[in-house]
Amino acid sequence: MEVKEKKLPFAALTVRNYRYFLTAQIISLTGTWMHQAAQGWLVYDLTHSSLYLGYTGAVFTLPILLFTLFGGVLADRFPKKSILMFTQFLSILPPLLLGIFTLTHSITVWEVLIIAFIMGSINSIDIPSRQSFLIEMVGRGYLLNAIALHSASFHGARMLGPVIAGLLISSIGLPYCFLINALSFIPVVMVLARMQINERKTIPKDIISDFKEGFSFILHNQSIRQLLLMIMVFSIFGMPYNHFMPYFAEDIFQKGAKGLGLLMGGGGTGALLAALTLAIRGDIKNKKGYIMIASFIFPIALISFALTKNFLVAILLLMVAGFSMVSLLATANSYIQLKVPDELRGRVMSVFSFIFLGMVPIGSFSLGYLAEFVGTPVMFIFSGSLCLFAATVNFLKRHD
Template identity: 40%
Template sequence: MPGLPDALRALRYRNYRLFFSGQLISLIGTWMQTVAQSWLVYRLTGQASMLGLVAFAGQIPVFLLATVGGLAADHMKPHTLIVITQSASMGLTLILAILTLTGHVHLWHIITTSLLLGLVNAFDIPARQVFVAQTVGRTDLMNAIALNSSMFNGARILGPAVAGVLVASVGEGWCFLINSVSYLAVIAGLLAMHLEPAPSRPSPSGHSILEGFRYVRRTRPVRDLLLLLGLVSLLGMPYSVLMPIFAGQILHGGAKALGTLMGASGMGALAGAVILAMRPSPKGLGAWIAACASGFGAALIAFSLSRAFPLSVLLMLPVGFGMIVQMASSNTLIQMMVPDVLRGRVMSVYSMMFMGMAPIGALLGGTLAHRLGAPLTVALGGAGCLLGGLVFALRLPAWRQSARTLFHAQGAERNGG
């Protein structure tokens, strides 16, 4: 595709374009389901602890089994693995849609479906990380990751807004049904790809799950990035689980208010992803990560204190911006430092820190919100993220040279020398 702007350069690759377009459609449906499901749980129970429990059920399998998924991604074709996981997700979502539309849905149905979808994601997320790296050249990897984040957060703007209208007018079940159908776009895109024979790779240094953990433990830049990511996921991400409480009880809105708040967070995240996509190199991303983790925490503290709906919507912009820039920048740096033979297993540790710590945070956040209230819970989490970002900034100068050495080593390996 000649003439593409530099910020869209990863779209020059046909397979990446197919992957990008299919995922964009599917993620709109996923965000619709996320908002509709949280509102359904809130409508059925009215309890913050139940919101935390459902989020925990949906994400804890990633924490427990992502390393198994990473091992599978290193030893199977990621393309095949993604087709299987997306088909399974489509079937599970369809079951939840039928139960809801027929009026037979109960809380245990939602928990069970969330648990099974989390199990699928434990294999899907590492496979996607590996597959994206295979669809583009190394020089365009950062751009591909940033475009993925743009896609994710563009869907995060549109999906919640549509879900808010649909939930208020026709109910949650239609959001689940639309999400189920949207998986067809991903599967169709994957099946339409022209895949080159996989290049021969050196045998992995070990075939065990533990190889990824060993690499992370002995590689300080990767270890520090993952520790900060895990901290932010544990303490900061529960804000999204508690959003129905803010929309309903604190800001005195409803499903539309919930969709607006989540959409505003997505808009801030989209802006951050677009800015990352326009960057020509990863130079300086470490400082961005420190600043955005701290800014994310500060914005959460301010949001917890707001009682005006317009101000709360405005504060969701820096919340989304800080979260996505820290996450996508960490993803970029790690992917550019990790050897290909360990990519699936190391990125499974990334998945554990980003997605896997979130359920523990959701369960903890739901419990604390039940006892202390949602605003204080979010403020405490924000303070933890702010402190974590400051500590990371102090440690940053010590490992910059090590990170540069890893960049050069992996660049030489992938270029044959």
């Protein structure tokens, strides 16, 4: 399906398949963010350790580092719709198990870590197919709008999910966050099963050649290569900040589970506003400039958050951090996808996912250890400073 590029707000919603898929994704993603908030609270309740919060974030994202490049090869070899139906169905099982274990009071932190790793493994195969499936549904002309709307749904759920989780934990109990998440994947499976779509077919080579072809494209494209290097630094030292929100909610601001929901919801609100801004604008002519501005704002917000003792100011700073991070990543996503040939999209987007998500476990492990020795606020200042340095280097290279 190829259409002329549309700059109307939310134009991708005119495509029936995408409209239903996005609706189901909103339900599923809200459940996922409920799960993430509840999981962090459960781990901190079991251990009272920032180190284990780092471990939990790391084991969830570690499979992306290990498996997502292979997921990109699968996305270019097999029908993406079939891959997504399989991964979404499997995604029901881990939160269901975690909910049952928690409900029966037979959970330890080690079961949480194992289940998080299983969920991350399924996600690592799902991500490349899901990202490159957008163009199969809407065509190149609606791609930018679809990416922005998809990002808006993700971060809208990021805003709403933790707030719901905080309310549920305080009222009926933590296990129900996991059980609801398990149910939230069912609408996605149902929508995919009913979807009629003509997917592009490719002639696969051997796996090694497929890997080489994707990497060769990136290595020979200077603008994409430089952008990915900066995102890698942000992924290691900036992206894991959400994993440490239970510490700030409980020990710094003393606001409990509801405070955790508000802190995580603050970042989600900023992220949602950023995605909606991109969706309404339709396109950004100077994408590199937009990325550069966002790359400076995020680390400044992160450092300021670590220094404040005011809860409301902290929420506002997380909104700024969420806005700038999504502005950077969503614009980079669209910039890269529009430069990639159709037959390489799955592999190149798997490298993008490998960089901006797969590096997170390295940061989570490292920052968790650092927080144990110097304190979580000092660790945040250190991380923000390194991201600021990376943004400065990228700015200087842009003007070489």
